[in-house]
Amino acid sequence: MADKAVLVTGASGFIASHVVQQLLESGQRVHGTVRSTKNEGKINHLLDMQTRWPGQLTLFEADLLVPGSFDAAMQGCSVVYHLASPFFIENKIRDGQKDVVEPALSGTKHVLDAVGKCDTVELVVLTSSVVAIFGDNADVLQMKNATLSTEYFNTTSTVSHNAYSYSKVLAEKEAWRYHDAQPAPPRWKLVTINPGMVLGPSLSPTSESGSLSLMHQLLRGELFLGVPDLWFSIADVREVATAHLQAASNPDAHGRYIIAHKQTYGFVELARILRSLTKSSRIPKNTLPHLVVSLSGPFIGLSRKWLSLNQGIKFNLDNGPSLSELGTVYRPLEETLADHLESWKAQQSSR
């Protein structure tokens, strides 16, 4: 596969920018899709990469909602890394169908329709998510040993409850359906990368990724009264990007890979680490009582049902296959947050 180019969809995004950079560093030729090649504010860092690695990165325009949009960019590619998909946190979603479900699902179909027509493609690495495996944290308590593992799919999310999670499970299932519908022997293999909440330094100056916006609220001091008792599975963006490349370079990689630390972290723990790094008293060190959050939740877009299924619920994750098959090495959370903070500060001062 080495002499052929590879395709990265949504190349300007938070995670995809690291995937593109690591691919260029490893000497590969990359086709990257962005919504507009004229939007310099969004793609400046990719233009810098074109200068740094001359002749290795070609940009194409493609939109998830437009059939045939990815055909040209895929020509001559052996691997398709499909990352483009909108990610907004639950209380920022107004219309679940339009904001997340439609682009995620039609985008996956359009990308895989293009794969079906493009004989050079041998592998699709799809960026799914842990939320394609569970919807609410309470779901994981029903799994074997109350541990998240790739044998499950999210069955509880809907367009009006965890719409983003719903978009991810629909898109991933659709991808497996396309894969399994190939005549035997299948021409292309599918591997999914299912990361937890992705944090760490951002190369992408304008990404509105849900994980970045949540940290932005915390770092700007908007949550100074305290954080809800929420627990997140977490991964560093550099490890997530490397896992994508490993999924392609290891011929034995197969199926789905959870990329996240093996336990969840409390929101308050993230806040405390960032508070000690910034010395800012606007970053809280305490958790808000459940009752207070439950009463105020509906005013900030979090339903009582959502809060009751998520507040105070931690769980473990089976990230074993990422360790043994992809060679993922998880750096300490403190390092991820310190680098996240440095990159956030640099981006704030350049605005």
Ligand SMILES: NC(=O)c1ccc[n+]([C@@H]2O[C@H](COP(=O)([O-])OP(=O)(O)OC[C@H]3O[C@@H](n4cnc5c(N)ncnc54)[C@H](OP(=O)(O)O)[C@@H]3O)[C@@H](O)[C@H]2O)c1
């Ligand atoms: N961040 C996380 O915590 C996390 C965790 C697990 C999985 N993921 C998954 O990782 C992938 C990348 O997410 P991210 O965190 O890097 O978010 P991001 O920075 O917002 O990247 C999303 C990308 O999707 C593109 N996109 C959105 N709507 C599009 C459309 N209609 N047509 C074409 N492109 C469109 C965006 O392009 P524009 O720049 O033009 O908007 C952007 O490049 C997504 O599939 C997400 O579900 C993220």
